[in-house]
Amino acid sequence: MITAATADTVRELERRTMLDVGDEVLMQRAAAGLAAAVAAELRRCAGRLHGTAVTVLVGPGDNGGDALFAGARLAARGVAVRAVACLGRPHAAGLAALLAAGGRLEDLPDDGRLRGPVTLVVDGVLGIGGRPGLPEAVARLAAAVDDAGWPVVAVDLPSGIDADTGAAPGAAFRADRTVTFGVHKPGHLLEPARGRCGAVDLVDIGLQVTSDEDGGWLHGLEEDDLARAWPYPGPASDKYARGVVGLDAGSDEYPGAGVLATYGAVHAGAGMVRFLGADRPADLVRGLLPNVVFSPGRVQAHLLGSGWGDRPDGADAVAAALDTGLPAVVDADGLRFLPDHLPAGWLLTPHAGELARLLDRDRGWVTADPLRAVREAAARTGATVLLKGASQLVATPEHGWVGVAVPGPAWTAQAGSGDVLGGICATLLAAGLPAWQAALLGASVQAVTARHHPGPLPPHALAERLPETLGRLEARSRALGATR
Numbered sequence: 403m404i405t406a407a408t409a410d411t412v413r414e415l416e417r418r419t420m421l422d423v424g425d426e427v428l429m430q431r432a433a434a435g436l437a438a439a440v441a442a443e444l445r446r447c448a449g450r451l452h453g454t455a456v457t458v459l460v461g462p463g464d465n466g467g468d469a470l471f472a473g474a475r476l477a478a479r480g481v482a483v484r485a486v487a488c489l490g491r492p493h494a495a496g497l498a499a500l501l502a503a504g505g506r507l508e509d510l511p512d513d514g515r516l517r518g519p520v521t522l523v524v525d526g527v528l529g530i531g532g533r534p535g536l537p538e539a540v541a542r543l544a545a546a547v548d549d550a551g552w553p554v555v556a557v558d559l560p561s562g563i564d565a566d567t568g569a570a571p572g573a574a575f576r577a578d579r580t581v582t583f584g585v586h587k588p589g590h591l592l593e594p595a596r597g598r599c600g601a602v603d604l605v606d607i608g609l610q611v612t613s614d615e616d617g618g619w620l621h622g623l624e625e626d627d628l629a630r631a632w633p634y635p636g637p638a639s640d641k642y643a644r645g646v647v648g649l650d651a652g653s654d655e656y657p658g659a660g661v662l663a664t665y666g667a668v669h670a671g672a673g674m675v676r677f678l679g680a681d682r683p684a685d686l687v688r689g690l691l692p693n694v695v696f697s698p699g700r701v702q703a704h705l706l707g708s709g710w711g712d713r714p715d716g717a718d719a720v721a722a723a724l725d726t727g728l729p730a731v732v733d734a735d736g737l738r739f740l741p742d743h744l745p746a747g748w749l750l751t752p753h754a755g756e757l758a759r760l761l762d763r764d765r766g767w768v769t770a771d772p773l774r775a776v777r778e779a780a781a782r783t784g785a786t787v788l789l790k791g792a793s794q795l796v797a798t799p800e801h802g803w804v805g806v807a808v809p810g811p812a813w814t815a816q817a818g819s820g821d822v823l824g825g826i827c828a829t830l831l832a833a834g835l836p837a838w839q840a841a842l843l844g845a846s847v848q849a850v851t852a853r854h855h856p857g858p859l860p861p862h863a864l865a866e867r868l869p870e871t872l873g874r875l876e877a878r879s880r881a882l883g884a885t886r
């Protein structure tokens with residue numbers, strides 16, 4: 403699990419730690435970790451440290467201070483280090499240390515082009531004190547560094563991104579490796595910033611990262627977390643222990659959505675699937691999946707809404723499912739028929755456009771800060787909300803943190819992926835998982851399956867590969883010694 407905290411929370415953690423150790427110590431720990439990561443990167447790309455040339459781009463704050471102190475450590479090990487002052491005045495003590503170790507300082511060239519030999523670039527322009535975007539001259543430099551193809555190590559985060567939201571609304575650096583300190587920041591987990599970080603290393607600087615009480619935290623699932631938490635059937639499981647899913651998905655106009663949701667539910671391991679939707683999708687499902695039943699009966703979780711289109715009795719179907727007291731996934735068109743308040747055991751699975759409609763906002767408001775949007779949706783509806791997209795976020799009124807699913811390849815962004823995902827989540831609800839966990843595991847298992855297969859695969863074909871993923875994850879969970 404990757405834990406991330408917003409800049410304000412990080413500053414508070416740092417403040418508390420500094421009371422114990424003093425303010426110089428944290429920066430020295432950060433610089434030591436950064437220098438070690440840069441040295442490893444130099445060995446990887448040049449095979450040595452001695453004789454390599456590192457250009458350290460520095461801004462006016464402590465992010466530049468980290469970079470300069472790390473530069474001093476590298477200069478002492480035979481690396482030719484030059485700092486380029488990109489914004490304001492460089493951190494005084496860091497600069498003094500670099501110069502004393504034999505490094506030098508240059509001004510930002512007017513044309514933004516770096517001259518001289520460059521083995522690697524360190525981006526120490528802005529850290530958690532940075533506002534998103536870069537001044538024009540620095541933006542030109544970032545573009546030139548990108549064009550040159552030099553390896554880039556970012557200090558804390560690639561300058562120009564928004565550390566707290568993961569937005570990258572203006573120019574920003576693109577790193578091959580990002581070295582962060584104490585705790586991850588949301589920008590390391592959330593697209594589009596995540597895509598600019600490269601591999602992320604976390605350096606322990608002694609922060610006590612224990613708090614989960616306030617709302618500022620994110621938890622990013624990793625594949626091993628998924629392996630540990632998936633509800634694999636055991637020797638004593640029967641179909642009811644695994645869960646019966648009732649699907650009311652698809653319509654005569656959009657029958658495919660009903661088929662895809664059923665593929666998701668069946669291949670995620672439902673004990674039984676009852677298809678309770680319209681006639682056309684029912685006929686298709688009957689021809690494809692003989693294990694599905696079509697009569698009403700015992701159900702442990704519902705799926706409603708995928709491919710409903712403009713269904714006249716949508717509100718009645720939602721109200722009837724609510725009356726059962728069972729958990730439910732509401733997807734796509736079903737989201738237009740929600741009452742004012744829902745139980746937290748209900749899971750809403752909108753994409754950005756659907757979430758915007760749900761909150762009476764425009765889509766840009768959601769995409770500018772998806773974290774804020776998913777939190778607001780959970781608070782307003784009372785339900786658990788999975789916001790789908792490049793980063794998949796889960797918020798629930800039951801706790802303050804937001805979960806981030808394992809990320810998948812962009813090719814899973816295709817019509818019908820969401821329908822399959824709704825079916826997977828409904829299976830997990832029927833197995834008795836709380837809605838937040840069903841959402842995180844469902845979105846993650848789809849992403850992990852896609853990561854392990856060259857795509858694009860159509861959504862139903864990806865669903866058919868879920869059992870292979872589950873087999874691999876179960877073996878992994880045994881190897882990890884997970885207990886169920």
Ligand SMILES: NC(=O)C1=CN([C@@H]2O[C@H](COP(=O)(O)OP(=O)(O)OC[C@H]3O[C@@H](n4cnc5c(N)ncnc54)[C@H](OP(=O)(O)O)[C@@H]3O)[C@@H](O)[C@H]2O)[C@@H](O)CC1
Pocket residue numbers: 413416428429430432461462463464465466468489490527528529530531532533534535536537557558583607
């Ligand atoms: N605290 C600690 O204990 C530890 C902190 N550590 C390190 O400190 C980093 C945070 O340092 P920081 O707070 O000094 O902020 P940082 O991001 O370097 O720069 C802020 C400056 O940039 C300026 N500025 C901002 N945006 C701008 C823009 N778009 N365009 C132009 N200018 C812009 C802004 O100016 P102003 O807001 O006044 O306009 C201000 O002068 C953190 O990421 C980590 O690396 C580690 O050592 C571990 C211990």
Ligand SMILES: Nc1ncnc2c1ncn2[C@@H]1O[C@H](COP(=O)(O)OP(=O)(O)O)[C@@H](O)[C@H]1O
Pocket residue numbers: 734752753790791792793794810811812813814815816817818819820821822823845848
């Ligand atoms: N950029 C992306 N990278 C990876 N996966 C994505 C991306 N964008 C969307 N997805 C995936 O695609 C699915 C799209 O869902 P949705 O838009 O509801 O599709 P539909 O309703 O057509 O089935 C989500 O499940 C999400 O997992």
Ligand SMILES: [K+]
Pocket residue numbers: 465525526527528529556557558559560561
């Ligand atoms: K940086």
